[in-house]
Amino acid sequence: MSKTVLLIVVLSLRSPAVEALDNGLALKPTMGWLHWERFMCNTDCDTDPDNCISERLYMQMADVMVKEGWKEAGYKYVCIDDCWPSLQRDAQGRLQADPKRFPGGIKKLADYVHSKGLKLGIYADVGEKTCAGYPGSQGYYETDAQTFADWDVDLLKFDGCNLKWTLIGEGYIKMSKALNKTGRSILYSCEWPLYEWPFQKPNYTAIRETCNHWRNFNDVFDSWSSVKSILEWTASHQDIVVPSAGPGGWNDPDMLVIGNFGLSHDQQESQMALWAIMAAPLLMSNDLRDICPRSKELLQNRRIIDISQDPLGKQGYRTAKGNSFEVWERPLSKNRLAVAVLNHQEIGGPRRFAISDVPGWKFCDPHCNVTLILPQYKEMGVQTKESKLILYVNPSGTALLMVTPISKDLRRLHWKYTSVKQNQVITL
Ligand code: GLA
Numbered sequence: 001m002s003k004t005v006l007l008i009v010v011l012s013l014r015s016p017a018v019e020a021l022d023n024g025l026a027l028k029p030t031m032g033w034l035h036w037e038r039f040m041c042n043t044d045c046d047t048d049p050d051n052c053i054s055e056r057l058y059m060q061m062a063d064v065m066v067k068e069g070w071k072e073a074g075y076k077y078v079c080i081d082d083c084w085p086s087l088q089r090d091a092q093g094r095l096q097a098d099p100k101r102f103p104g105g106i107k108k109l110a111d112y113v114h115s116k117g118l119k120l121g122i123y124a125d126v127g128e129k130t131c132a133g134y135p136g137s138q139g140y141y142e143t144d145a146q147t148f149a150d151w152d153v154d155l156l157k158f159d160g161c162n163l164k165w166t167l168i169g170e171g172y173i174k175m176s177k178a179l180n181k182t183g184r185s186i187l188y189s190c191e192w193p194l195y196e197w198p199f200q201k202p203n204y205t206a207i208r209e210t211c212n213h214w215r216n217f218n219d220v221f222d223s224w225s226s227v228k229s230i231l232e233w234t235a236s237h238q239d240i241v242v243p244s245a246g247p248g249g250w251n252d253p254d255m256l257v258i259g260n261f262g263l264s265h266d267q268q269e270s271q272m273a274l275w276a277i278m279a280a281p282l283l284m285s286n287d288l289r290d291i292c293p294r295s296k297e298l299l300q301n302r303r304i305i306d307i308s309q310d311p312l313g314k315q316g317y318r319t320a321k322g323n324s325f326e327v328w329e330r331p332l333s334k335n336r337l338a339v340a341v342l343n344h345q346e347i348g349g350p351r352r353f354a355i356s357d358v359p360g361w362k363f364c365d366p367h368c369n370v371t372l373i374l375p376q377y378k379e380m381g382v383q384t385k386e387s388k389l390i391l392y393v394n395p396s397g398t399a400l401l402m403v404t405p406i407s408k409d410l411r412r413l414h415w416k417y418t419s420v421k422q423n424q425v426i427t428l
Helices: 003-014 055-067 105-115 141-150 165-182 192-196 204-210 224-236 238-244 265-277 293-299 302-308 359-363 410-418
Strands: 031-034 077-079 119-125 155-159 187-190 213-215 250-252 282-284 317-322 325-331 337-343 351-354 367-374 378-384 390-393 398-405
Touching (some): 224 317, 265 302, 265 367, 302 398
Parallel strands (some): 213 250
Antiparallel strands (some): 325 337, 367 378
16 A cells, blocks of 8 residues: 555544534533533522622632642633623623623633633624523624634633524624634634524534534433433434534533532433543533532543543444443544443343443454443453453443453454444344
8 A cells, every 4th residue: 555545544534524613622522611501590699699690600610620620630611601791782882791790801700710720711692682682693793703802712602592593504604704813712612503403404514614512402401301312312313413523523412410409420420421422522510619529529530531532532422222221332542442331221220231232342352451430440351252241230320431452453453343333223
């Protein structure tokens, strides 16, 4: 094989099918904190000063993120969602923060967040109004992009409420160009496909060229039924969405709700494991000032974060389903494989699952090294293709594994794994 042919083969194996937005950002899934699911549109600072949408909330969150190991674990973005602005634009037509709740203004807040070594995210909407009724950016894309750049903002979550669906794509592209024109690196988080799916199949090639991540499905709620519905949507659309993910652009299944009220600990482990397998942005929406130690340990678990941030940048997908189990697999760098086995049965105790039932298990040939990451860390040692290893998975919990090949013939292994196709979901 000539060198050029070899290079083309190598490049086509490594790069995702479509070109990413070329702003050098989100080469790995974004990690941080976003206010919406936990704090919503609470603007009542008189009676609820600790939980209202105000500069204090983000400053306190930034303080905790540095002090409590979140920043060190990789969580860098502190993100504002809806309900931050004043209901009126200023005399020059610019958005302005609510003066009562953000007396210092957004630029000062960005300076504060930057002084902590963190980054600041803000929220706007492609339509006439945001989803909560604050001023939208329609007709102001360039003005708003420039305002965010002048404030030294690092990320924009751009929502899709209150615009005719036929104009959505165009609006998102215009804002992407406007951000680019400012010359500041601003990570661009979109909801384009979510607002287009009810009418037509979105163009994921265009979306990946425009955005750094994109929401496909409903808002996450603090409940297991919500997390399950997001997983089911993703698996049932995996042939469409998985190929579009890769360094620079990711599918966004919405926030991590770990550390709140609605998920049991096993369900929190399932969300964390599956969000890592899906190469999803890890944007927590919880109260970091008051979080239980087990949830904190889970969110900061470096073995799971390593899966999320794996440099190969391929999104994992569901490979098998049946008998109330689901198996998801994600190919990782160094020919490793992450495997999640989710027990859907919500009655009874832990259920047995034979590792040899994992479709990608044939990849463990002649042998491989297995590390159990969830529900607890354990080196399972060297296993073979005929391994009789049994996993015990709690109701609505997940066993998460890392499988590392021990072989000299890595190319053969790669071929073996990629022969498990997204659209061949095996019945267990
Ligand atoms: C939409 C988005 C949410 C959140 C709210 C804010 O529902 O999908 O993530 O930003 O708007 O109003």
